[in-house]
Amino acid sequence: MSDNILKLIPTTPHYKPGATAIQKACDLLSSYFSEAGEISYSLTEEVCFIDQGENWERVLCPACGIELDTAWWQQAMDTAYQTGFTDLSVNLPCCGVVSSLNDLRYELPAGFARFVLEIRNPDGDIGDDELRSLEQILGCGLRKIWAHY
Numbered sequence: 001m002s003d004n005i006l007k008l009i010p011t012t013p014h015y016k017p018g019a020t021a022i023q024k025a026c027d028l029l030s031s032y033f034s035e036a037g038e039i040s041y042s043l044t045e046e047v048c049f050i051d052q053g054e055n056w057e058r059v060l061c062p063a064c065g066i067e068l069d070t071a072w073w074q075q076a077m078d079t080a081y082q083t084g085f086t087d088l089s090v091n092l093p094c095c096g097v098v099s100s101l102n103d104l105r106y107e108l109p110a111g112f113a114r115f116v117l118e119i120r121n122p123d124g125d126i127g128d129d130e131l132r133s134l135e136q137i138l139g140c141g142l143r144k145i146w147a148h149y
């Protein structure tokens with residue numbers, strides 16, 4: 001038994017939408033995915049890593065495009081975790097560019113957030129226009145994460 005979950009997170013990790021906006025966004029999502037499984041959201045005090053499950057392939061440097069060593073990434077995650085993910089900054093080992101763990105090129109996409117909207121086993125993708133409507137309601141840009149477990 002496996003699940004595909006479409007996760008939508010704010011492009012800014014610390015962003016927290018208001019309760020009314022969240023309710024409106026969930027209602028709108030329900031209208032997009034009427035036949036699909038459950039729609040839910042989570043809101044946490046601290047920033048969390050929002051993973052893509054088995055859809056993890058690799059992570060690339062956003063500046064020079066080189067594939068980053070998983071051990072380096074794990075170490076950077078441990079360091080950031082000790083700050084409660086309030087400090088996501090990293091010094092890239094390949095080209096020395098200062099970036100953020102949230103801005104690395106995850107393949108497939110992943111990210112950091114306090115707020116996540118989830119659609120479990122959706123019957124299709126969400127369209128660009130639909131995504132923009134949600135962004136307007138929530139007052140933030142959204143990143144799509146397709147997770148498989």
Ligand SMILES: [Zn+2]
Nearest residue numbers: 061064094095
């Ligand atoms: Zn690089």
